[in-house]
Amino acid sequence: MNVTLLPYHQDERLPDASFPLSGLDVVPVTPDLPDGDVWQRVAALFEPVVAEVARQIDGGSMPRVVSGDCLTAEAVLAGVQKAGVDASVVWFDAHGDVHTVDSSTSGYLGGMPLRQILGADTALLPDRLGLRTLPEDRAVLVDARDLDPAEAEFLASSQVRRCPVDDVVLPPGPLLLHIDVDVIDAGEMPGLKFPVGGGPSYDAVVASVRRIMATGRVAALDVACPWHPPEGDDDAVRTRLLKDLLTA
Ligand SMILES: NC(=[NH2+])NCCC[C@H](N)C(=O)O
Numbered sequence: 001m002n003v004t005l006l007p008y009h010q011d012e013r014l015p016d017a018s019f020p021l022s023g024l025d026v027v028p029v030t031p032d033l034p035d036g037d038v039w040q041r042v043a044a045l046f047e048p049v050v051a052e053v054a055r056q057i058d059g060g061s062m063p064r065v066v067s068g069d070c071l072t073a074e075a076v077l078a079g080v081q082k083a084g085v086d087a088s089v090v091w092f093d094a095h096g097d098v099h100t101v102d103s104s105t106s107g108y109l110g111g112m113p114l115r116q117i118l119g120a121d122t123a124l125l126p127d128r129l130g131l132r133t134l135p136e137d138r139a140v141l142v143d144a145r146d147l148d149p150a151e152a153e154f155l156a157s158s159q160v161r162r163c164p165v166d167d168v169v170l171p172p173g174p175l176l177l178h179i180d181v182d183v184i185d186a187g188e189m190p191g192l193k194f195p196v197g198g199g200p201s202y203d204a205v206v207a208s209v210r211r212i213m214a215t216g217r218v219a220a221l222d223v224a225c226p227w228h229p230p231e232g233d234d235d236a237v238r239t240r241l242l243k244d245l246l247t248a
Contacts, residue, residue: 001064002027003246004023004052006075007159009068009226010109011041016026016153018229019066020239021231024246027052038109043128046075050129053220064246069110070097071125073178074117076222078129078181087219088138088171089117090212092205093180094196096144096151098160103150110226111148114139118160138171141182142208144198165208174219177212179205179245181225191228202241209248221246 002025007014011033019026033041048136049065053076055065057164065076070093080087081197091097097114101121104111116126119133126133136159143165147155155162163169165183188202200208212218223245 001025001061003042004029004049004056004065006065006072008045010071011038011045014068015229018068018227019225019242020230020235021066021242022239023026023243025174038150039124039128042071042109043125046072046078046125049075050079050082054082057085057219062218063181064223064226065220066223066242066246068224069178069226070113070178070224071110072224073176073222074113074125074131074168075129076178076220077117077176078126078131079175080220081132082130085219086173087174087176088140089114089134089176089178090140090142090168090170091178092142092183093144093178093207094146094178094182095194096141096147096155096198097180098151098154099148103149103154105148114141115154118158138173140171142168143200145198146194165204166167167188168200168208168212170212170215170217173217173219175212175219176222177209177218178222179209179224181223181227181241184241188233188237189227189241191231193226193228202237206241206244206248209245213248
C-alpha cells in the first residue's frame with residue numbers, strides 16, 4: 001500500500017515535517033504551479049491527484065491521499081469518478097465546510113469544499129477537475145459541531161445527513177471517506193488551525209474509521225491535516241494518528 005501526499009495548504013507548500021508518515025510508502029505530488037488566482041493554482045495542483053487516484057483505482061487499489069486541507073477531497077472524488085466509480089461522501093470534520101463563496105464570512109477556501117461537491121460555485125473548482133456534483137442525500141457529515149450561521153441554515157433545510165462518529169449512517173454505494181483530523185476533540189489533537197472542543201476522542205474516531213473501512217465499501221480515503229508545523233512533542237500523536245487512519 002502507498003500513500004499519495006500532497007504537501008500543501010491550498011496553494012502553499014508545507015514543510016515535510018508537517019506530515020510525519022515515517023514507515024509508510026509515500027508518493028509525493030509536487031507539481032509546478034502556474035501564476036493565477038488561488039482557485040486556478042489549486043486546480044493545477046489537483047490535476048495530478050485526480051489522475052493518480054483514477055490510476056490507482058483502475059489498478060485495483062484503494063487510494064489514500066494526505067494533504068493540508070479539505071479542498072483536496074474534491075480532487076479525490078473527481079479521481080474516483082474518473083475511474084468510473086459513483087461514490088457517496090462521508091465527511092468527518094468539526095466544521096461543516098458547506099460555505100459558498102458568498103456565504104463565507106472568513107473567505108477561507110477550506111470552508112467550502114463539501115458545498116462545492118454538492119453543486120455550489122462549480123466554476124471555481126469542480127468543473128476544472130471534471131467533478132460531477134452529488135445529490136445532497138449522498139453526503140453524510142460526521143460530528144460537525146462548529147457551524148457558522150449560514151452553514152447551520154443551509155444544513156437545516158438540506159438533505160445532508162448528520163451523525164456522530166459512534167453512529168454513522170452510511171449513504172448508499174461506494175464511498176469517499178474524508179477525514180479532517182480536526183474532528184477529534186481539540187484537547188487530544190495539538191496545533192490545529194481551527195481547533196474545536198466538545199468532540200469525539202481520538203479512539204472513538206479511529207474506531208469509527210475502522211468500522212467504515214471494514215464494510216469494504218471505501219473506494220478512496222482522504223485525510224486532511226489542517227494543522228500548524230509541529231512544536232514540542234506534536235509529532236508523537238500525529239505520527240500515530242496518520243498511521244492509524246491510513247492502515248485502518
Ligand atoms: N475543515 C475546516 N477546518 N474548516 C474550517 C472552516 C472554518 C469556518 N467555518 C470558515 O469557513 O471560515
